[in-house]
Amino acid sequence: MASEELARKLQRRLQLEETEEGGPQLAPPDAPAPEPGLEPVPPARASTASADAELSAQLSRRLDINEGAARPRRCKVFHPYSEFPEFSRRLIKDLESMFKLYDAGRDGFIDLMELKLMMEKLGAPQTHLGLKSMIKEVDEDFDGKLSFREFLLIFHKAAAGELQEDSGLMALAKLSEIDVALEGVRGAKDFFEAKAQALSCASKFEAELKAEQDERKREEEERRLRQAAFKELKATFSA
Helix, strand or coil: CHHHHHHHHHHHHHHHHHHHCCCCCCCCCCCCCCCCCCCCCCHHHHHHHHHHHHHHHHHHHHHHHHHCCCCCCCCCCCCHHHHCCCCCHHHHHHHHHHHHHHCCCCCCCECHHHHHHHHHHCCCCCCHHHHHHHHHHHCCCCCCCECHHHHHHHHHHHHCCCCCCCCHHHHHHHHCCCCCCCCCCCCHHHHHHHHHHHHHHHHHHHHHHHHHHHHHHHHHHHHHHHHHHHHHHHHHHHC
16 A cells, blocks of 8 residues: 555665664864754754655655545636536626736736725725735635636625625625626525526527518518519510
């Protein structure tokens, strides 16, 4: 097993350390003097201790995985369509365009100053503390700025009714082109089902309009043919 192999490596490393401790180690001439009462650590032992710590960490991780106690490591690849299935592809594209519009640094993040400009453009300026509070509420990796995933999380929380009405994030969601308050913020499912229904109604209206136009064209064509046939019949009798 992998855990047993790591254990053997760790044991060999410890034996090697004990062997190296047999002879005295001389410090280089320019090395700083050790503090009184502290024994200097030879470079070889320091390097060995670092390797031992790494092997111990790997061994502990492997044992935790085998026992089912290991914490899952977060995948760095972000798939908005699978992580936010309640969002339509069109909605995610619109939100992505909005995100890129305010990502002035083009680094894939909206930092504090970019968020400040964004809120001013939306007509809801915030204080410095207010901006930091907005970021903190959805800042999952604690880097002090908004990634696109965290930006989508704002609208997810707004649609699900998880934001306070007087919060800066709710103001952002309401004042943006994607108005999450249209359905009274009854929840993401109801909100986006209403969006889908609205799109369906619009498509149905367009289909009915096209059918009416095709019907008018067909009637005009029949009328033209009847007139042509009447003229031909009239010309026959006139002759």
